[in-house]
Amino acid sequence: MHEKTAELIIDDSERESDLLWASGFLAGDQFTWLRDSKGSAIMLTDLELGRGEKESRVDEVISLSAVEKSAKEVKGGEPCSFEEIVLQLLRSRNIERVEVPSRFPLMIADFLRSGGIEVVARENPFFSDRRIKRADEIRCLEESQAATEEAMALAIRLISNSEPGQDGVLQLDGEPLTSELIKYSVRSFLLSKGLQIGEFIIAPGDQGCDPHDVGSGPIRAGETVICDIYPQHMTHRFWGDMTRTVVKGQATEDQKKIHAAVLEAQETAISLIKPGACGQEIHRRVQQVFEGAGFSTQQRDGTWEGFFHGTGHGLGLDIHEPPRISPVGPQLEEGMVVTVEPGLYYPGIGGCRIEDVVLVTANGCRNFNKAPKGLEV
């Protein structure tokens, strides 16, 4: 890095995973990270200094109040804004140009520019190194995915242990089985494993045809139920992500056909994953499987049906991160961790998606998932 240039991030690391990745310091309050020719540093308030010294993995932990003191001196004792303190920090290190994430806060950028600093927003991803997972990161992802797989087994067990009542609604221990009840059980289980999960998808019947409908209400025998579970580990912050689709009891022929096509597409995609394979090409092959099986993709009355989302995405400290396996998917490299999750959605039949997480290895890929993919339970 040029002597007068720095990389700069100002955010809180609970919401900005680039900052967490770079600093190793998890905080819900905004703080400053930079890296210049002198090394990497974070600037923290007095309240955070002690924890920062213990937990962060940067070369230097800088006291914000010490920098504030110098900034005040420059102003003849006048109080300073946070932006002025950041400007003082940059000046004290002779920095004239900073590269910042694309979503760097505009107001701070404008202030630094008015103070003579050149501020350049860098295209995503800010750290391209993040796409290649280190061994310790892979262990974290495996841990999160293993817990997710256990949670999935629990969700499917609730469905398979239920029995339909006269109206077709599944009953478990004398209560109707609902999307909400399954979600509560899954959340409780994940908590016991140290993971938390916000909204996620238990979507019966045609609810599953809208991939952003998280699902609600009673589950019925004979309808597809898309279970898509994506929790985050509370300590190391790596995500799990997994989808299965099941039908309690007898599936219809149409349901079996879309499930078989999705399974074939998913297995095809996984078989193609290796260093050098192109995400765009893998996505195209998935589309070809669906077209070959007679499943077309189109808009009907303003609603998409068929296969109309990406095949997969990188997984790490963000639930969705590069690389994509989609029309914009790049070449894969060893050490990337991606989801593989084709799906088909036809109102009247239901939705079906199957998703595993795989690690790109030297010769192919290693699937973190072992769970069965059968439709009827």
Add this chain to the structure above:
Amino acid sequence: MHEKTAELIIDDSERESDLLWASGFLAGDQFTWLRDSKGSAIMLTDLELGRGEKESRVDEVISLSAVEKSAKEVKGGEPCSFEEIVLQLLRSRNIERVEVPSRFPLMIADFLRSGGIEVVARENPFFSDRRIKRADEIRCLEESQAATEEAMALAIRLISNSEPGQDGVLQLDGEPLTSELIKYSVRSFLLSKGLQIGEFIIAPGDQGCDPHDVGSGPIRAGETVICDIYPQHMTHRFWGDMTRTVVKGQATEDQKKIHAAVLEAQETAISLIKPGACGQEIHRRVQQVFEGAGFSTQQRDGTWEGFFHGTGHGLGLDIHEPPRISPVGPQLEEGMVVTVEPGLYYPGIGGCRIEDVVLVTANGCRNFNKAPKGLEV
């Protein structure tokens, strides 16, 4: 608003509560909200359109793909970036100037500016109306705080039901009582009430003297335990926030003295809260209570002791929002909801903080909390 000016937010509404507040639409993916002379609108991808129509509370839900189509036409059929689509949206509404939140993404701002749009970052808070809670928002806050109070009772019950072993470590059902065990119980309970909580504070002994130390390890009889619980409701997204400090068994004279001073300071602050009262002044009165009781605030070997944080903060869709009750605290107004949480911290004695949430009413304030504030349990 001037005809050619708009307010513009581009973010995801899980992380940006201004966007959630303005749109009523909760989404983990980035979307666009604007308000101009024609009214308020959100622009969504096809995947989100249906849910947006159902759940948002804006005048118009705009299809991103429709705007993308026009943007492509302008470019002679070339593919468009997201920024180009936003620019097309603004141009289609004859907007020449946008006011955006202080942390609006820099890269989008730079692109819009290069396209001739004036982009102005507005000082926080972006929506000053958010400080005054509507009746439905107050109900949500009461619901979150009631669940928090129940969770607190559970945490304190675990401590009070324990008995010290020979080494002074509390034992519950034959197991050592730890910060982690209490947190797990609290999280599980809150989940059953529809709230989630990330890291929070169960901090025994001197751990409690660092207000940002979340606490860990075994709890001992005779030491202060700061319990600070702040969960977020998973559906309506309003936060609870509450702190109690307890000692299992016999407290020392010093512990009793800091507890009595904190209680007096907290009750004094609450008694002062009413429309027109100034946050800065209330904070100063809290400091006076502590000084009057002989508890000074200073740095010793680089560590602060005494009272060195704000007295309170606004609570709503953000855990910390305006107004502050602190050296920068403004006048309070009817309908504001604030925490009141003075504390004292002396290594060797322990930490003590007591926190309630109150609503500023026409004549004073109403405390959402009813829980006892005693020290020994």
